[in-house]
Amino acid sequence: MTSQAPLYLDGAATSPPAEAVLEAMAAADRLAWANPSSLHGFGLVAAESLERSRQRISTVLGCGSEELVFCSGGTEAAHLAILGLAAALPPGRLLLSSVEHPAVEAAAASLRNLHWEVVTLPVDRFGRVRLEVLESLLVPPTRLVSVIWGQNEVGTVQPIEAIGRLCRREDVFFHTDAVQMIGHRPLRFSELPVDLLSCTAHKIQGPRGIGALLVRQGVPLKPLLMGGGQEGGRRAGTESVALAAGFATALELSAQRLDQHRGHDPMRPRRDDLQQALLDLPGVTLSGCPDQRLPHHLSLIVRTSSGQPLSGRRLVSELWRQGLAVSSGSACSAGRDQGSRVLRAMGYGEAEAAAGLRISLGPWLDDHNLSQLPHRLTEALKRAIASLST
Ligand SMILES: Cc1ncc(COP(=O)(O)O)c(C=O)c1O
Known part of the structure; x- marks a missing residue:
């Protein structure tokens, strides 16, 4: 931890x-x-x-x-x-x-x-x-x-x-x-x-x-x-x-x-910075619509260097070990990762549908937290990908 x-x-x-x-x-x-x-x-x-x-x-x-x-x-x-x-x-x-x-x-x-x-x-x-x-x-x-x-x-x-x-x-x-x-x-x-x-x-x-x-x-x-x-x-x-x-x-x-922000959620630019930083990592792609999206919300699919989708649930556990509370989209039934019904409806295959990762921001995060977030999350995600890829 x-x-x-x-x-x-x-x-x-x-x-x-x-x-x-x-x-x-x-x-x-x-x-x-x-x-x-x-x-x-x-x-x-x-x-x-x-x-x-x-x-x-x-x-x-x-x-x-x-x-x-x-x-x-x-x-x-x-x-x-x-x-x-x-x-x-x-x-x-x-x-x-x-x-x-x-x-x-x-x-x-x-x-x-x-x-x-x-x-x-x-x-x-x-x-x-x-x-x-x-x-x-x-x-x-x-x-x-x-x-x-x-x-x-x-x-x-x-x-x-x-x-x-x-x-x-x-x-x-x-x-x-x-x-x-x-x-x-x-x-x-x-x-x-x-x-x-x-x-x-x-x-x-x-x-x-x-x-x-x-x-x-x-x-x-x-x-x-x-x-x-x-x-x-x-x-x-x-x-x-x-x-x-x-x-x-x-x-x-x-x-x-x-x-105070002319009708915009102040989390949007913070989310955009974070999104940019995370999408620069190899193997990380966006899910959902690139331009019609909730302003505080970021959803990703993460793959290993060989292109294998990584279980969102395992990523959530790895990231929590590094102090970051995020979520996966998939449901677990009787210990089996079922993958997200939503991602499947969007045309993703079974392995990708189990690879969803969701990050959602809000005003409880102060400026210091938010400005550190791109660096902290990219480093944590890199470590999580490395540890789950082996
Ligand atoms: C889109 C959406 N609809 C409905 C619900 C259910 O709301 P509640 O938890 O208040 O019953 C949730 C909560 O997870 C949600 O995200």
């Missing part, structure tokens, strides 16, 4: 909570701990805090506060979007990309049991949805399209506006999983041709366990969780006032950063 302090470079998995987020949550838990549905004064304080958080989040995301449904995170938001909308419609066809997060895939798969047809859209080598195929399938019985905005493994950003316009033209509902996108670019739900948008707090230094589904007014939706009728009858269960305050604070912090 290295003597240097470890660096967390896995913000796309989750991110360390910002100090202001922890403070906002502690304050809410101290002052507004009551059930926001209670009618007494304690409850009213909690309800007021919850509604203030809802308003703050809606302001940043450019939606009406009545369009925001709090839930437990991105997984639940995607389930509510897909299954909640489907429950309100007659069976039809759902189109989704072949590079969705497993949460969306799982929700879509369970629609099959409800007599929906589920069709997976192909992507190109860069992970971009083939729009001509999507367009050709926007005919009855297609009722819903779900496409991830910023892909979590390879960072590819999909042309959400173009897809949404096509859906609008054909009267098809459109859901996007914006979990990796919020906080990294300015976003106004009211101006997007999107009916349902899923997001979560923990990728932007907010708390784990809270997210939201934005539901355009008039879009039919049945609740998945029933009981107390919270969230306008769309998601039952006592809301977490403290998590909502943490989410609102995290989102405002990211909006302030975007404002």
Whole structure:
């Protein structure tokens, strides 16, 4: 293990909570701990805090506060979007990309049991949805399209506006999983041709366990969780006032950063420097789209000098030995490296699909960390390649 302090470079998995987020949550838990549905004064304080958080989040995301449904995170938001909308419609066809997060895939798969047809859209080598195929399938019985905005493994950003316009033209509902996108670019739900948008707090230094589904007014939706009728009858269960305050604070912090950098994520130039340095190493190539990518995200495929793809999981372990916390895209089942479903959908072979490496940056890294990063990571990767090649 290295003597240097470890660096967390896995913000796309989750991110360390910002100090202001922890403070906002502690304050809410101290002052507004009551059930926001209670009618007494304690409850009213909690309800007021919850509604203030809802308003703050809606302001940043450019939606009406009545369009925001709090839930437990991105997984639940995607389930509510897909299954909640489907429950309100007659069976039809759902189109989704072949590079969705497993949460969306799982929700879509369970629609099959409800007599929906589920069709997976192909992507190109860069992970971009083939729009001509999507367009050709926007005919009855297609009722819903779900496409991830910023892909979590390879960072590819999909042309959400173009897809949404096509859906609008054909009267098809459109859901996007914006979990990796919020906080990294300015976003106004009211101006997007999107009916349902899923997001979560923990990728932007907010708390784990809270997210939201934005539901355009008039879009039919049945609740998945029933009981107390919270969230306008769309998601039952006592809301977490403290998590909502943490989410609102995290989102405002990211909006302030975007404002200070004329709408750009300040991590982008840092990521670009790092990318340049790493791609100069022999055997290192980029995966995902070179120009349409999440600004804080870098995804690579690493090969030995003889061209053999190196297991991403083994690289992650090697890099951690050198104090660098990164991620691989592949899943491990019963000890066998299965390779990334996303990379396979993009046309990579089995060995390459197990060779994905993801590095994702964020504001918890200070200037000193960030300026050292290209040197530290290239040296660490060189050592990791050397040790895994023997
Ligand atoms: C693109 C994407 N969608 C959905 C999710 C699930 O979000 P959560 O962990 O908040 O349930 C994640 C988190 O890994 C993600 O990256």
